[in-house]
Amino acid sequence: GNSVTQMEGPVTLSEEAFLTINCTYTATGYPSLFWYVQYPGEGLQLLLKATKADDKGSNKGFEATYRKETTSFHLEKGSVQVSDSAVYFCALKFVQGAQKLVFGQGTRLTINP
Amino acid sequence: DSGVTQTPKHLITATGQRVTLRCSPRSGDLSVYWYQQSLDQGLQFLIQYYNGEERAKGNILERFSAQQFPDLHSELNLSSLELGDSALYFCASSASGRSYNEQFFGPGTRLTVL
Numbered sequence: 001g002n003s004v005t006q007m008e009g010p011v012t013l014s015e016e017a018f019l020t021i022n023c024t025y026t027a028t029g030y031p032s033l034f035w036y037v038q039y040p041g042e043g044l045q046l047l048l049k050a051t052k053a054d055d056k057g058s059n060k061g062f063e064a065t066y067r068k069e070t071t072s073f074h075l076e077k078g079s080v081q082v083s084d085s086a087v088y089f090c091a092l093k094f095v096q097g098a099q100k101l102v103f104g105q106g107t108r109l110t111i112n113p
Numbered sequence: 114d115s116g117v118t119q120t121p122k123h124l125i126t127a128t129g130q131r132v133t134l135r136c137s138p139r140s141g142d143l144s145v146y147w148y149q150q151s152l153d154q155g156l157q158f159l160i161q162y163y164n165g166e167e168r169a170k171g172n173i174l175e176r177f178s179a180q181q182f183p184d185l186h187s188e189l190n191l192s193s194l195e196l197g198d199s200a201l202y203f204c205a206s207s208a209s210g211r212s213y214n215e216q217f218f219g220p221g222t223r224l225t226v227l
Contacts, residue, residue, distance in 0.1 A: 043115060043203055043218035098169030100158035
């Protein structure tokens with residue numbers, strides 16, 4: 001079946017550190033890939049997305065590149081801030097069929113000043 | 114603020130009871146999705162409605178049902194509640210059911226079954 005695997009958390013970094021959160025997927029076909037962020041007490045917000053191989057999604061300093069050969073969509077940011085503390089979810093969705101998002105287990109990120 | 118509202122914010126009830134969770138989509142959005150976030154299962158898709166009709170079903174238990182009303186708000190009904198139903202239930206909406214439409218999530222309803 002279709003699934004998403006994220007790096008285990010929690011992740012704790014100091015402000016201005018480099019961030020990588022790994023995400024790999026298993027899918028029959030070529031899904032669109034997403035990163036969502038969940039701040040405390042809030043719903044999920046779309047952070048970035050990529051719809052085909054080699055696409056790079058970017059937003060608020062975060063980037064992720066759709067790598068078909070390694071079935072990966074790792075999230076990166078060059079210099080994190082305290083305000084980036086949240087839970088990050090990698091997800092996939094297919095163009096055809098049910099428009100359901102399939103999520104990874106989430107990675108809790110804490111940034112210390 | 115995503116524009117999706119969910120009520121109530123918190124719900125505490127006992128095993129065997131029945132509850133109704135409500136979702137109002139963003140203005141103009143026709144499609145509503147329900148997701149369950151639990152510690153053991155993670156975030157899972159339950160069901161999707163589009164303009165009043167069921168469009169897709171995921172891992173939704175038979176004790177759970179949903180509907181979308183003519184004004185496009187949706188309700189998720191959970192019955193014969195068990196301890197394991199304790200979770201955060203999210204509603205999301207999109208303009209249509211098409212792949213290119215972003216899903217906007219509400220803040221969730223936290224259900225605690227005692």
